[in-house]
Amino acid sequence: MSITIHHGHLYSFFFYFLLLQPQQFFVAAGTIPAVIVFGDSSVDTGNNNGIQTLLKSNFEPYGRDFDGGRPTGRFSNGRVPVDFFSEYFGLKKTVPAYLDPSFSMEDFVTGVNFASAGTGYDNTTSQVLNVIPLWKEVDYYKEYQVKLREFVGAEKANEIISKGVYLVSMGTNDFLENYYLLPTTRACYTIQEFEDKLIGIAKQFVEEIYSLGARKISLAGVPPMGCLPLERTINFMATLECNEDYNNVAREFNAKMHDLVKLLNKQLPGIHVVFSNPYNSLLQIIKRPSLFGMDVTYRACCGTGLVEMGYLCVLDNPWACLDANKYVFWDSFHPTEKTNQIMAQHLFKTVLHRFL
Numbered sequence: 001m002s003i004t005i006h007h008g009h010l011y012s013f014f015f016y017f018l019l020l021q022p023q024q025f026f027v028a029a030g031t032i033p034a035v036i037v038f039g040d041s042s043v044d045t046g047n048n049n050g051i052q053t054l055l056k057s058n059f060e061p062y063g064r065d066f067d068g069g070r071p072t073g074r075f076s077n078g079r080v081p082v083d084f085f086s087e088y089f090g091l092k093k094t095v096p097a098y099l100d101p102s103f104s105m106e107d108f109v110t111g112v113n114f115a116s117a118g119t120g121y122d123n124t125t126s127q128v129l130n131v132i133p134l135w136k137e138v139d140y141y142k143e144y145q146v147k148l149r150e151f152v153g154a155e156k157a158n159e160i161i162s163k164g165v166y167l168v169s170m171g172t173n174d175f176l177e178n179y180y181l182l183p184t185t186r187a188c189y190t191i192q193e194f195e196d197k198l199i200g201i202a203k204q205f206v207e208e209i210y211s212l213g214a215r216k217i218s219l220a221g222v223p224p225m226g227c228l229p230l231e232r233t234i235n236f237m238a239t240l241e242c243n244e245d246y247n248n249v250a251r252e253f254n255a256k257m258h259d260l261v262k263l264l265n266k267q268l269p270g271i272h273v274v275f276s277n278p279y280n281s282l283l284q285i286i287k288r289p290s291l292f293g294m295d296v297t298y299r300a301c302c303g304t305g306l307v308e309m310g311y312l313c314v315l316d317n318p319w320a321c322l323d324a325n326k327y328v329f330w331d332s333f334h335p336t337e338k339t340n341q342i343m344a345q346h347l348f349k350t351v352l353h354r355f356l
């Protein structure tokens, strides 16, 4: 195999280089007591199963490569990034969903997930598919704190709350399910104003969980939204090409999120916020899948790969691909487990390890 490294591809080279040494991958034990998750389908591990929404994934073919081939409500064929982060911090290999009745406080001591597929920073986003709004995720977190103090005692609970790592990932739905779908939102805001509104909500959210005791917080950026298979399929400007307008918005939003991270670190004593940006690494995988042992990038594994997500994946189950590891995307909106793992390793090595 020969690899030509062009001047402009230095980043790609380092990213590839990092992936060449999986055996040296560092798993830490003991320093992080728990991971606590807020966000959307990029990190939901099953909270939507029990709520009245059409946006679910607790049926086949979802989860077919998960432990036991079990659908869990994760929007992938296997684990999602927060599951890998939990493992890399030396904790469990999966993060239990707070609303899943098969888990109890005993399971939530080392990790708990409040994320809900389809949600976003803006309240309106959660209304589109009737999922859990961010303020309600925070309400559940407050309830969790009370139960945690009862379960492990105040001292241990405070340690879990202040030394736990908070993984926050959302924003894509605010743009794709809200701003670009609802004329009412577009009538109120320019895209820059809307980005600023979301950043303002993210700031308030961090201030709130900080006031509740959170100190180690990862804010995720948004992916190259224009390259999601669904957005390529419906890109009327150039069918099956990435929608560059959406990618530009993603980069602009991520830059503002990065600035917010710097601001929060200056303003709030004792806080440690990091910016976990999936944009460049996901784009790299999409543009050069062969470097990562994959070959299908513009369409997903489930169904025809062009439009299916959620219940549509069941209907088109017979057409699902045979080997999801060859695909960057599992459904038209969400990465495969393989992509999730590559991105999680990269983000852990470059950013999240700083919490250790």
Ligand SMILES: *[C@@H]1O[C@H](CO)[C@@H](O)[C@H](O)[C@H]1NC(C)=O
Binding pocket: 123, 135, 201
């Ligand atoms: C979202 O809705 C909740 C509940 O109605 C409200 O308390 C909160 O202020 C709203 N958030 C924003 C940013 O408008």
